Amino acid sequence: MTSLRVGVVGVGLMGADHARRLATRIAGASLVALADPDVERAQALADELGGSGGTVRVHADPLDLVADEGVDAVLLASPGSVHEEQLLACIERGVHVLCEKPLTMNGDSSRRVVEAERAGGRDLVQVGFMRRFDPEYVRLHEMLADGRFGRPLVLHQTHRNLSVPNPDFRSEMIVRDSLVHEVDCARWLLGEEIVSVQVIGPTPTRHALDGVVDPQISIFRMASGAVVTNEVFVNSRTGYEVRVEAVGEDGSAIIGRPWGEVYTTTAGHDGAAGTWGGPIVPDYRVRFERAYDLEVQAWVDASLRGEVVGATSRDGWISTLVCSAGMESLASGRPVDVALP
Known part of the structure; x- marks a missing residue:
């Protein structure tokens, strides 16, 4: 063929x-x-x-x-x-x-x-x-694997969307449909499993749909003892921002930054993406097109x-199990162990 x-x-x-x-x-x-x-x-x-x-x-x-x-x-x-x-x-x-x-x-x-x-x-x-194929993510994966930063200790992941117009998009979907990317990235970048997850809901943005917990902060504990923090904010009103900072014993690295010095964001108007001194991309199709x-x-x-x-398929299965634990934690506010296969 x-x-x-x-x-x-x-x-x-x-x-x-x-x-x-x-x-x-x-x-x-x-x-x-x-x-x-x-x-x-x-x-x-x-x-x-x-x-x-x-x-x-x-x-x-x-x-x-x-x-x-x-x-x-x-x-x-x-x-x-x-x-x-x-x-x-x-x-x-x-x-x-x-x-x-x-x-x-x-x-x-x-x-x-x-x-x-x-x-x-x-x-x-x-x-x-698809983040496993993004050139910046691939480079970070290589840098963590070659040990230049020593043992990885902390991973900070940020995932923001401009808005979610779907009236059926509920709090659980932020875990299952958005945080699932951070689940896979944590496992892939660090090369180990997530053993527990806790999802915390701060005061929701006024832009969230009624009853929806947005943004959400989640904490993964990895098998090695490393910790991964995640912010998922689906109604940020500034645009589509996805970045990662990896912190090791001997150094750190950040990917997904479009800026050089001081960085601030301002909201757009009438549904448009915001700016940082340059435009913020509106959605995933632009940020991850490559x-x-x-x-x-x-x-x-x-x-x-x-x-x-x-x-x-096994990676997909494990990500589903982690997100199921995350939805349980969202309801209780407490850490939940992941039942790995």
Whole structure:
């Protein structure tokens, strides 16, 4: 196989972005199918992208796309609540799949996906933790691994969004859908497991939806005794800011900073992103555009080789377990141990 025929499930913001990426920027792949219950939106996107590599078929049912013999691999950008069924269908058919986070909504369903993949005897699932492909994150990972800072002691992670217009976005979703990135980064950067998590809610911003705890501060205790602090603020009103500071016994490093000296932020107006003396990017598609390109290209190349790169289904399962403990801590305010497999 010299070209991977890819179908994309879900044509919302993330899925449409991936579809355009596959159609215009990824080598060795062709976009051949889309699936979404909103057939009109899927058809409009198919019409837009069909000229880049022939006709793009449209399915109303994602399982029909998975069963399509003209599809070699599947990119899942559907809601997490339907991931288990779609992943199991991909595994049963034996096609490679790139699944946007979360893997599934709870530990039991994630375990079933891992077990099905193992029973099939082939690694097929990559989870879309794109920060593992971001050049700054890759560099920090290398620096921590080579020991130049001594033993890592503390990791500070910041994750801010401009706003969340979804009226159904609740406090638990900040843990499950946003903090999950920090969970994976902590495990990957430090090379060890999270053994306990505590989520603390300060006084919510006035911009939060009624009853939503935003921002949230969480503390991970790692197996080595290192501590990871996380701020997730989904209605910051300043823009999309993601950065990390790693502190070791003999030095430290910071990634994700766009500034040189004193740094301040001011809110934008009428829903626009704020500024720091230069513009703050509005969302993840700008901040991590390069990371997504590298991630999808690596997935295509690995799929053509019959391999999996990046985060595995087991990584997705463990991240789900940590987030489940985080949601329990959010409710109680107390540290919760992570039940690792």
